[in-house]
Amino acid sequence: MSSTPLGSIDATRVPRFAGPATFARLPRADEVDHVDVAVVGVPFDSGVSYRPGARFGPAHVRASSKLLRPYNPALDVSPFAELQVADAGDIAVNPFDIAEAIAAVENAARVFAAQGTRLLTIGGDHTIALPLLRAAAAEHGPIGVVHFDAHLDTWDTYFGQPYTHGTPFRRAAEEGLLDPRRCLHVGIRGPLYSPADLTDDGVLGFQVVHSDDYQDATVASVVERMRARLGDGPVYVSVDIDVLDPAHAPGTGTPEAGGLTSRELLGTLRGLVGLDVVGADIVEVAPAYDHAELTGVAAAHTAYELLSVLARNRRDAAR
Numbered sequence: 001m002s003s004t005p006l007g008s009i010d011a012t013r014v015p016r017f018a019g020p021a022t023f024a025r026l027p028r029a030d031e032v033d034h035v036d037v038a039v040v041g042v043p044f045d046s047g048v049s050y051r052p053g054a055r056f057g058p059a060h061v062r063a064s065s066k067l068l069r070p071y072n073p074a075l076d077v078s079p080f081a082e083l084q085v086a087d088a089g090d091i092a093v094n095p096f097d098i099a100e101a102i103a104a105v106e107n108a109a110r111v112f113a114a115q116g117t118r119l120l121t122i123g124g125d126h127t128i129a130l131p132l133l134r135a136a137a138a139e140h141g142p143i144g145v146v147h148f149d150a151h152l153d154t155w156d157t158y159f160g161q162p163y164t165h166g167t168p169f170r171r172a173a174e175e176g177l178l179d180p181r182r183c184l185h186v187g188i189r190g191p192l193y194s195p196a197d198l199t200d201d202g203v204l205g206f207q208v209v210h211s212d213d214y215q216d217a218t219v220a221s222v223v224e225r226m227r228a229r230l231g232d233g234p235v236y237v238s239v240d241i242d243v244l245d246p247a248h249a250p251g252t253g254t255p256e257a258g259g260l261t262s263r264e265l266l267g268t269l270r271g272l273v274g275l276d277v278v279g280a281d282i283v284e285v286a287p288a289y290d291h292a293e294l295t296g297v298a299a300a301h302t303a304y305e306l307l308s309v310l311a312r313n314r315r316d317a318a319r
């Protein structure tokens with residue numbers, strides 16, 4: 001394993017608007033000899049029910065990540081110094097065959113796992129959480145999930161189809177990938193198909209922190225609920241950027257009013273420090289509907305906080 005991680009290109013020497021198109025101007029995975037955490041894109045949006053365009057999410061989030069700086073004062077950590085983070089490019093998947101795309105994502109995720117590399121995956125629509133959870137469960141067994149989203153994504157089928165961006169967590173529960181005592185959604189809101197959506201979801205093992213809960217509860221109290229639910233076992237973090245209010249993240253395919261602020265999301269993510277986070281995704285960024293990189297910047301900062309949590313955990317474990 002190499003000694004000092006190779007970090008971002010120095011912005012005091014190479015201006016941010018020059019230099020590589022990698023996430024946070026980090027090295028490519030093939031430029032370093034070991035990768036602790038790979039940022040990998042999945043440009044796939046064939047599972048969407050409404051606006052398409054999340055296939056362009058990975059490139060947009062990378063472009064919106066150029067201003068990130070090396071030190072995170074909120075968690076007192078320099079993520080790219082504690083961990084070798086590198087950009088592994090995109091997993092190229094078939095846009096015309098959802099089953100084949102899902103298999104390709106799972107296979108790629110298993111290859112990274114075999115190399116001892118954790119994944120921070122940039123979507124892509126939420127369909128891709130299923131193969132990522134399959135790979136995570138293959139490595140760790142049934143896994144706890146914290147799912148940030150306006151939507152439950154535990155619906156059964158759309159137009160008779162079981163593999164869509166509205167169904168990944170039902171399929172994951174059916175496949176036994178989830179620890180039903182250790183799953184929760186955060187940010188749920190908006191119209192449903194029927195009251196059964198919520199009861200079915202509870203049966204699958206999910207607790208719900210509603211978006212409105214942030215009105216009365218503090219971020220700290222949401223963090224307390226989240227940590228109590230997730231416990232000590234392995235945790236997968238899935239962030240659908242539509243968990244944010246459309247004012248904070250307009251660039252997404254199924255926007256819902258009444259969402260979280262980016263401050264609430266980032267604050268809640270910081271509350272994951274000390275939990276065994278084994279993988280994460282950020283999905284549903286659809287740049288065609290974005291303005292002034294609002295959504296891209298929110299997603300890039302979300303990624304940065306998640307990487308900071310992993311880096312803090314590494315540092316704290318070494319002490």
Ligand SMILES: N=C(N)NCCCC(=O)O
Pocket residue numbers: 049050126151153165166240242254284
């Ligand atoms: N996963 C996301 N973003 N959306 C799911 C919405 C499914 C529906 O149209 O009912």
Ligand SMILES: [Zn+2]
Pocket residue numbers: 149150151240242243254284
């Ligand atoms: Zn959603």
Ligand SMILES: [Zn+2]
Pocket residue numbers: 126149151153165240284
């Ligand atoms: Zn979703």
